Amino acid sequence: MMLYSTSKEGEMLHQWRYLFAAFAAAALLLTGCAPQIVTITVTAPPETVVVTATPSPSPTAAPPEPKVLTVCLVGEPDTLYLYGGSRMAATRHVMEALYDGPIDHLNYTYQPVILQKVPSIADGDAVTRTVRVREGDRVVDAAGKVLTLMEGVLVYPTGCYAEECAVEFEGEPLWMERMEVTFALREDVAWADGEPLTAADSVFAFQVASDLATPGSRYLVERTARYRALDQWRVKWVGLPGFVTPTYFLNFFAPLPHHQLEGRSPAELLLADETRRYPLGWGPFIVEEWVQGDHVTLSRNPHYFRAAEGLPYLDQVVFKFTSGAPEVIARLLSGECDIGTQDAEFGPFMPLLVQTEQHGLLEVVSATNNGWEHIDFGIDPVPDYRRADFFGDVRVRQAIVQCIDRQAIVDEVIYGRSVVPDSYLPPEHPLYAGDDLVHWNYDPMAGRALLEEVGWLDEDEDGVREAHRVQGVRSGTRFEVTLLTSSDNVIGQQVARIVKANLADCGIRVNLETRPSWEFFADGPEGPLFGRRFDLAETTWWFDDVPPCEHYMSSEIPDKGRWYGGNPTGYSNPDYDAVCQAALRALPGTPEHEEYHRQAQVIFSEELPAIPLFLWLRVALARPGVLNFALDSTAQSELWNIEMLDLR
Known part of the structure; x- marks a missing residue:
């Protein structure tokens, strides 16, 4: 007063x-x-x-503003139930915040999240056992199908992993192999209501997944003989005889909260709000609000097992539902969203996005993915595709790869954001052979010299080389070929034009031809690629963790009666076949697996049945000020480390 x-x-x-x-x-x-x-x-x-x-007390510091990250999704999740069978990218992104792991797939390797470790044969928590099988037993046959063992069924006996040693079951008991894997859970993981997450929760999830009312793939369930808890923290998976899989360490069933859901049928779980919209998870966030058609709001999970590390850094995450890339970009530029997810498919907008990044308005975040762009040589076409033997001599293939400026292709069509690999694997893959591979630089002078060494000369000086004493090629034949691309692949057509110009500098005339993808990839004999009726063909192979060396095995050459083979080049090398087959038989984690895949890549890099161009990209967007946001080449979602995301 x-x-x-x-x-x-x-x-x-x-x-x-x-x-x-x-x-x-x-x-x-x-x-x-x-x-x-x-x-x-x-x-x-x-x-x-x-x-x-009468003075007032000194004002206390105002609490900091909550950190709220807004993510623009394309579409709205159809369910957040782990066993709801959703295939939507929007669902995957939100689930990353609710369920951490159980196993992360990062940079072509697997990392434990709620498990103590990833099981391995080397450590002894994964083993292959020999078991005696009899008529009437469930087994996996040589074709990979689950069936009841009876006379005439073709199976792999113990020690056999290829068709040439498979045997027909004749009624007498025989020995086969099966796998057993033990998974150990971390003991500090809890559900969002504070209850401990245990092995019983994973066994309960297996029982739900095994029910016919539960949607989704039944591949692993059908090949599982037993799945049981060994104690509070360990579960053991036992496979059917004949099921020897290289990804045995993934045969873990993501837990469901047994204490919450026990007593409900799998059919009821599909429709319950407690599973679909407000599920109990173990991740860094929990669902606070779901406004249908607009957004989902998540808040911190107080029982997150990494809370002692100060995680998550954010207080809330809001997922806004959008209609596609244009809306996502607009909301980011207006400040309504902080992140735009890769499934918006930003490729057509890259010129605009690169400019906005240069002006500091957005950050274009990218990583290579598992799409390998390359040019296949038509080394051995079908007999009635009458054409000179341009590519049978390996020196010609080596010359052509040196005549193509592949880094310029990456810089121009992929904005310099990809890499030029030396094999069919990306450099970050753990099995990439690295320095053992032959590296071919852009060196048109060396390419021209090799062509002349083979006998391809331009004596009439018209800019196109002709054959002079080239083995198997009529003298005077002009080096003129066709490069085939899919009319649906706009970037592929850009690449083709660059390749045409590069090869013209080396005296090779290239004609460009496009076909609709349905025709381009059709089975032979009609389809040009798998019918082996092409000179050069630019394509993309998509691979998983297992290196795709089989694409260049002799047994994969499409031919009469087997037009679906994966080696349309016609390349055939017994040494390559042997090491690739050995690599595919070896289990991951063994020295043999690594060594044979290395040898296969070395042969590929020397003999070049195809020209590696680049790895395709996955692209997401972020506003400046979003911290720790990084795409990974193999993670299911770019929000794989959502607990680490922060705002400046």
């Missing part, structure tokens, strides 16, 4: 109020935060004014 005169000296008193405020502030600083009465006497002629003030 303040008491003051209302005389004509009021104007002077108004000036003294600022002085009073200064004194009051100083008093509070000197006396700390305890509230008390402060009386200050201010003399202002011609009268004395007595001011009594």
